[in-house]
Amino acid sequence: MSRTYPRFCCLLILALAFSACGSGSSTQNITAIATATLTQFVLPPEITPTPSEPPSADTEVPIKLTPTLTMEVPGISTFTPTSEVSNTVHPAVLSSGPLCNDAIFVDDVTIPDGTILAPEKEFNKTWRFKNTGTCRWTTSYAIGFAYGDMMMGNETKLPNSVDPSYTVDVSIEMTAPKDNGWYGGWWRLKSETGDYFGEFVFVSILVSDGRETSTPIS
Numbered sequence: 001m002s003r004t005y006p007r008f009c010c011l012l013i014l015a016l017a018f019s020a021c022g023s024g025s026s027t028q029n030i031t032a033i034a035t036a037t038l039t040q041f042v043l044p045p046e047i048t049p050t051p052s053e054p055p056s057a058d059t060e061v062p063i064k065l066t067p068t069l070t071m072e073v074p075g076i077s078t079f080t081p082t083s084e085v086s087n088t089v090h091p092a093v094l095s096s097g098p099l100c101n102d103a104i105f106v107d108d109v110t111i112p113d114g115t116i117l118a119p120e121k122e123f124n125k126t127w128r129f130k131n132t133g134t135c136r137w138t139t140s141y142a143i144g145f146a147y148g149d150m151m152m153g154n155e156t157k158l159p160n161s162v163d164p165s166y167t168v169d170v171s172i173e174m175t176a177p178k179d180n181g182w183y184g185g186w187w188r189l190k191s192e193t194g195d196y197f198g199e200f201v202f203v204s205i206l207v208s209d210g211r212e213t214s215t216p217i218s
Contacts, residue, residue, distance in 0.1 A: 003190045101191050102133035103198025109169055113204040117176040125153070126171040129162075129189065137162040140192035143170045146200060148185035151175055153188070178206045183207060 026208040109126035117123060132138055137158060152175040162168045170189075177183055184204040188196045 007096070098132075098134050099190075100133050100135040101137075101195070101197040102124050103129045103131050103189050104199050107169055110164075110171075111203060111205065113202065114206060115204075116206045116208050117133070119175040119176060119178045119180070119207050119209055121207075123174055123176065123205075124171050125174055125203045126169050126214045128167055128169050128188075129198065129201075130167045131162045131164050133197075134164055136164065137168070137189075138192060142190050143172065143187050144190045144196070146188045147185040149177070149202070150185055151177065151183060151205075153185070153187075160191040174203070176205060178207075180207050180209060180211055195207075 009133045106128040109128050111123055115123075127143075138161050139158055141156050141162075142157045145153065153172040156170065156172050157169060158168060158169065172187070182204065183206075184202060186200045186202055188200050189198045190196055
């Protein structure tokens with residue numbers, strides 16, 4: 001409760017008391033004082049707040065922007081951090097170098113390409129290889145058939161171990177086919193684990209019993 005009301009009540013009681021006991025002029029003076037006091041301490045009327053209207057579409061609303069962080073990096077003019085993550089996948093860079101097992105063909109030691117043989121003639125084909133890898137070839141290494149005509153040849157082990165930069169002669173026992181014609185087969189070295197490596201080598205022969213033959217295989 002406001003403190004104005006107790007004061008007004010006290011003044012009103014005093015005015016009534018004096019009006020009962022005093023003269024008419026005194027009573028009028030006291031009444032006037034009480035009225036003035038009442039007017040002074042009357043509470044102002046309550047004001048009901050009016051709700052504010054929402055801003056219209058044309059009303060400018062301030063927007064708070066987050067500043068961009070810029071850093072100075074030696075050798076670079078400016079550097080702006082970013083939260084974006086790149087999805088670019090960079091391929092791995094593989095360094096080239098010598099292989100453990102590698103070989104090149106050096107020479108046909110026997111049976112040069114185009115050699116004429118009689119049908120079902122047995123022969124020994126020998127190639128010379130050079131070890132161009134970094135690993136030592138052991139007698140567990142071999143020369144194996146790749147494709148073409150096998151001419152009854154079989155996979156054959158190396159005759160001795162071969163260090164890098166050295167050569168070796170590898171031979172296979174074969175038999176010429178019984179029919180006239182050109183025949184050829186491709187062979188390749190194999191590691192002790194059975195993996196082919198190095199250059200392919202080739203054997204090409206003409207089987208003839210003296211009759212006309214076809215175009216040679218090359």
